[in-house]
Amino acid sequence: MKHYFTTFALTFMLATTYLSAQQVTISGTVKEAKNKTTLPYVNVLVNALPDSTFVSGTVTDEKGLFKLAPIKPGRYLISFSYMGYKPESESIEVGRLNNFLDLGSILLIENSEELGEVIVAANREEIATALDKKTFTLDENISQLGGSVLQALQNLPGITIDQSGTVFLRGSDKVAILLDGKQTAITGIGAQSGLENFPASSIEKIEIINNPSSKYDATGNAGIINIIFKKEKEAGWNGKAGMIAGVGNVLEKRESFPGLRDQYRFTPKLNPSLSLNYKKEKINFFFQGDVLWHKQMMKNEFTDRVFEDGTAISQQYIENRTQPIYNLRTGLDWNPNENNSFTFSGLFNYRAYTDLGDIRYQNAITEQQQRLWQYFENEINQTIFTTISHTYKFRQPGHKLTSSFNYSFRRKDEIFYFTNQEINFTGTDTTALIADENIFDLTLDYIKPLRSGRMEFGTKQRARVFPNLITFSPGENSILDPGLAGSATYQEWLSAVYGNYIYEKNKWELEAGLRLEYVKVDYLVDPNHAVFESAGFDYFEPFPSLRASYIINDLSNITIFYNRRVDRPEEKNLRAFPTYADPEILSIGNPTLVPQFTQSIEAGYKVSNDLGYFYTAIYHRASTNLLTRITTEIPNSSRLVTIDQNAGRGWNTGLELVLSQKLGDKFTLNTNANVYQNKIDAFTLSNAYPSNINFSRSTESNFTGNIKINGLLKLPKSLNIQLTAIYLAPDIVPQGRILARYHMDGGVTKKIQEGKGELFFNAADIFNTLVIRYRLEGNDFTLNSNDYFETQVFRLGYSYRF
Secondary structure, three states, rough: HHHHHHHHHHEEEOEEEEOOOOEEEEEEEEEEOOOOOOOOOOOEEEEEHHHHHHHEEEOOOOOOOOEEEEEOOOEEEEEEOOOOOOOOOEEEEOOOOOOOEEEEEEEHHHOOOOOOOOOOOOOOOOOOOOOOEEEEEOOOOOHHHOOEEEHHHHHOOOEOOOOOOOOOOOOEEEEEEEEOEEOOOOOOOHHHHHHOOEEEEEEEEEEEOOOOHHHHHEEEOEEEEEEEEHHHHOOEEEEEEEEEEEEEOOOOOOOOOOOOOOOOOOOEEEEEEEEEEEEEEEEEEEEEEEEEEEEEEEEEEEEEEEEOOOOOEEEEEEEEEEEEEEEEEEEEEEEHHHHHHHEEEEEEEEEEEEEEEEEEEEEEOOOEEEEEEEEEEEEEEEEEEEEEEEEEEOOOOOOOEHHHHHHHHEEEEEEEEEEEEOOOEEEEEEEEEEEEEEEEEEEEEEEEOOEEEEEEEEEEEEEEEEEEEEEOOOOOOOOOHHOOOEEEEEEEEEEEEEEEEEEEEOOOOEEEEOOOOOOEEEEEEOOOOOOOEEEEEEEEHHHEEEEEEEEEEEEEEEEEEEEEEEOOOOHHHHOOOOEEEOOEEEEEEOOOOOOEEEEEEEEEEEEEEEEEEEEEEEEEEEEOOOOEEEEOOOOOOEEEEEEEEEEEEEEEEEEEEEEEEEEOOOOEEEEEEEEEEEEEEOOOEEEEOOOEEEEEEOOOEEEEEEEEEEEEEEOOEEEEEEEEEEEEEEEEEEEEEOOOEEEEEEEEEEEEEHOEEEEEEEOOOOOOOOEEEEEEEEEEEEEEEEEEOOEEEEEEEEEOOO
């Protein structure tokens, strides 16, 4: 153990940040003051203040319109001169929040004087990006090349992943996941495991937005993670082909109980991929295709249940998976003229997997087997996502109206075959689930540049229908509860409008917005259901957002954020039907859930230098109606049931630190630390199955956090080496605590074939140390769990760009 900690302390991490300087287009219209007619061919000059350094110049077109680009943030003097008219000039402030500034109408008065020009050459230092968004490229995340997007996320600042594939941002799993800025049936609240469907090689960059403005959906109290697919922009035909092969679970973490199927070992991984792009004049065609085929040990969980009456049960739960995933993404950008542009795109995802599950239950003291539960599961998920978007650009640069219609469909077809071997008998059962998810989205977004900022207005209308049917087919000696089968339909209607105002003056930046959202959710349960009746919720709520920044100088600034957000229970949280994957710890949704509301405030400071930057933020979140899961006992048995619940109030207060610095010409170090206090207020609730079981918990709080250290060494001949170390401290959940986790990743890349080819080798969880450990405390039981699932993977890959 000391060896691991020593190695951890000596290892470095880089979560590669994508930073770009702001480039602004300044525009306006020059008119004659007397009769307001436009003036063509007026000279327009921009000089920096206070030294009058020349920056840019142009002339107005036939309609008096001028455009100047690119202009960096700063203070300038803009001058207008035209033969026969009096010259005009005024000072302007170019900020960092807007790509376009509209100076409106400039009026010139007739005069015979002419303006002379002064031209001096100089450059002004670039200003770093604002604090509202962090952007990371995945091509340089060497230690996770060849893995899924879900695996790559865990190396980014503030993000952690648990054993079920749930994404946490700053300690909260209430994160909205978007694909190219849109919510789909693959991802989003409650469907984060869908990120396993996409290889990191297909992704260009990932944006982390901790404090979204009112322009974004109000869901996700922790913020938004926007995953952006690659799209080539070079003219003509170009593309990239690659092949990645790997092997996982090389070292066994813990030996199995006797009588179980072998753990999957030396699990193979294959990921061929191809991307094509053709761009010519008004057309840009793109295509991406990839296959993720692998075997994987999804679960190797050892659990101990100890009851107050002395009963003690140990179990091991192994789940071995074979899974192919196919992704096809294609589309067309069409620009018929300078005012209109269209995008047509489609994504098809096919995911099929076969799971072999074994659970041995035994007396914890005598180790005598009490039950052997085995299953064969076959599940097929098919998703189609299509989008049509149109952008109309007005004559004024940056003035545009964007409309988009999206349709997403997902079908889940799942069947379980169970075998139950107990001391005196053997039983068989079968369960099946068919679920269809339909999402219809219509959005309109309008942007109007102003003299010192811009205005944004928009609306979103969404309908979501999710019917599902679960059937039980009891066999001999069945343990299924037939009253829990049946059908249900989740129906959601959302209507939202927003307004956002951005203002920049001198050293101040302000962004203020308000989103009004009406949501109605109906969950129509089979009337014959043994426990739950039809339920749902609705609300009409305001969601304000505010961001204020003070620019200390070109290299440092301070920003304050405030927003209010909501987390609605998803269909899987409301689903009133159990899964029997573990028959002694059932899992059921709860259609009586209501939304969780959160208010957040944050203050951030960033300072940059020529070799890197330092960023720190203090944040506080306060939530009501906490969405969580509570486990209670089933009376007169040693079985448990876990049900989704609302658990009162909670607070999260933390400090985030990010340091990115080049140390010499070849080494870059990035350290990210997130330290926070979790506090959960006292609550009392009742689990409805099998009958009302009351549960209460007193107020709890805990200081916790995580640290990620990453180092990138760039050697001669395009050889790069990266090492990553991650440590997550213990944390609390509403019914217990999760213990510390740590692991190390590393990778090497080498450019070949004059830069067109690339080889890489990497390893995830090099020392096989990542284990998920947690403890739950019930009314009369304690549960301790240790999951030694597959985390160690070695990969070798090659790609060629043509």
